[in-house]
Amino acid sequence: MSKKKEIVALPESKVQSVLQEIMSGDPVRIALSILLGFFIGAIFMVVFNTQVVNAWSNFGADPGLAFSSVWWTIQDGYGALFNGSIFDTTSGNFLDGIRPLTETLRFAAPLIMAGLGVALTFRVGLFNIGATGQIMMGLAGATFVSTRLHMPMVIHMIVAVIAAVAAAAVWGMIVGILKARTGANEVIVTIMLNYVATALFTFFLRQPGLLLESNGGGTPKSDHPDSTAMLGSLFGSGFNLHYGVFLAVIAVAFYWWLMERSTFGFRFRMVGHNPSAARAAGIKVENTFVWALALSAGFAGLAAANQGLSLDGGLTTSIEAGIGFDAITVALLGGSRAGGVVMAGLLFGAFEAGSASMQVAGVSPEVLGVVKALIVLFIAAPPIIRAIYRLPKPKPKVLEPVKHSAKVSK
């Protein structure tokens, strides 16, 4: 088997058909999935709540308490989630009330940016699990520029963002080149590169000549980024929201233009739908893979810039905060479309923002991890949700013949 044939034989088109079903929108199914995810999450909260269990063990004595304890547990949990992520009903004035929403935006921004990156590769029929590693490399770039180079205001920040994007894109390009040249499976390659990137970033953070803080010891930690390079605060003190959210807005607009309006995106989608047809139409499929993975990693680099240039204090690897992995679920949930990814990112951002206030309310925010996983699982596996709600199976879409081509044949 020659190298070219191996690439054609990879199951892109199959990934695509599943993704098409996920993307086919169907807001009813998405809504039902989210509802079911929250419902099962509530069951988890109730079953593992000691007060509820006690109330139910005394069911004979006080049946009312048993039921009300269930209700209160759920209300406490999801109420705290609402208060922590959308609007704080306990606060007196509007300004404090709206603060949780800005927190949601702050947490959503990097998820959306990294999610767009993963989404882009889905559209090309690839599966990029490497956002984690790409963010690590982006962080290395951003940290180097923001702590080691000194430039005037704004310019410094722009250079740092560009450095993050470039470093991440190069890292993503390696995946593309390996796939294009050798037919290596991008899933395995990205998983391996995640570990390599994490180790490499840690190594950089340990080197006094590279990223280690000026009077640092054994722990891999960088200096505080120069204030000229920081993404400034948007609403002043009291709010944590910073200009990273603008990066996200730009990223979303660019992604939409790229995928829906540009020839580049058209090629991406064509390769994703049918690589053989794309090749027959004269598209260089291998080059498309390389560009798609580089661009995809560029989005992850934006997320890295958001993380690396907004923190008070030195950087460690923990700043990645699982964004690279969550990006996969965000992209799946958002159906790989710009709008969908924004919504999914906001939902997951709300979960992040709300977990602190859930902790305060005495409800374990870990339950959100279960809810998150379930929602995406239900959306990615339509048969489950169809079986649970007894929905009919969708009829396979038949492509209608294009009219004007029929005219030509006459």
Place this chain on the structure above:
Amino acid sequence: MSKIEVTPGMFSKVEVKPSLKTTITMAITGLVVLVAFGIFGKSGDVMFVWSDSRESLQLPHWIVNSMVLCTVVGVLLLAMATAAFFYRRLNKKSPAWLVIIFGLFAIMALLGWLATGASQGVQMVFILSNTLVFAIPLIFGGMAGIMSERAGVVNIAIEGQLLTGAFVSSVVGTMTHNLYLGMVTAMIASGILSMVLASLAIKYLVDQIIIGVLLNVLVIGITNFLHSVWLNNDSSHLNFPGTFDRIAIPLLSDIPVLGQVLFNNRITVYLMFLIVPTLWYVLFKTKLGLRARAVGEHPLAADTVGINVGRTRFWWVTLGGMIAGLGGAALTIGNVGSFGREMSGGQGFIALAVVILGRWQPIYVTLSALLFGFTIVLRVWANQVSPGVPFDIITMVPYLVTLVAVAGFAGRVRAPAADGQPYTKE
């Protein structure tokens, strides 16, 4: 479905010259050892401590100059590379034993170079036995990967299966005070998880990679939740199983060095000794294994001769998942003694790499898992004996080796042809 083309010469036995890549890799390694570790190496003495202090039969310590050792080993390595070159000229592949001995010598030089001047020396028993213990979850995870991928289902959910096994074995083991029961329930729980993967992938044709990733996320979510709200409240009654006792096999465990490493272990290690050869035998020497491989290579052909593709895949994935559950049990009741948050820490993904590195063959997979286990030990140990060494770089090595293998630089690595492709009857 990909069509298999009939090409001229496809069915005739043609001698293909083995690739030069192995030979070149060996030569470069030999040169590095000779020059960097030997000629320009460290001049101090290095002590090899062969025996554990508990052993009855003590082998004497071996003290040698590091430069001399590495130079001699480097020359030996180059000689072996030359031998490999001659094998290739005779149109033969270098035999596996040559490569394995080469690897062992290279590792010895590396250890000697690292421990030069360190007072504790190279503690062979410590290094080897820990390599084995760290490799066990990877080996079981790798076996799970082999079983499902040989049958044509990509199993990204090994991480979730390990974590399930670790969690269940710890909780059940603590609650029932019976670690064997914990081990069995871990296998069952992990098997059930695999059934979800298998039925979604085989019956409902959901993308296998996506479903695998999401099952991992789900298991991480559930175990994190249960760990924080349930286990943490009463960990002494829920999450304190302890570990299996070490069982020393009489006579065999008295062999110097190897006896302590191989035959004074917990039951999880002995099960590995049992499962790996069994899987190899079943896969390559029995009708059952032939059927599984047929389903993984060309499901249409298998279906034509009357093999039930869906059912075969389902059971191989499920049984594989049960073995991965055993690997999870090895993490808790076979090593650490309690369940920790996300304690599998990406080992399921490393198991994926191990499967590829070992070319979907149980014995080779075990060897590559041992390589990964060794680097885990090396990271800890190198930091003690030789603090200046950048052990982040050592951490990277196995992943880079896997990348090289996946990219096909080091010989051909070919997945089962129908790996990851659902099969539907038309």
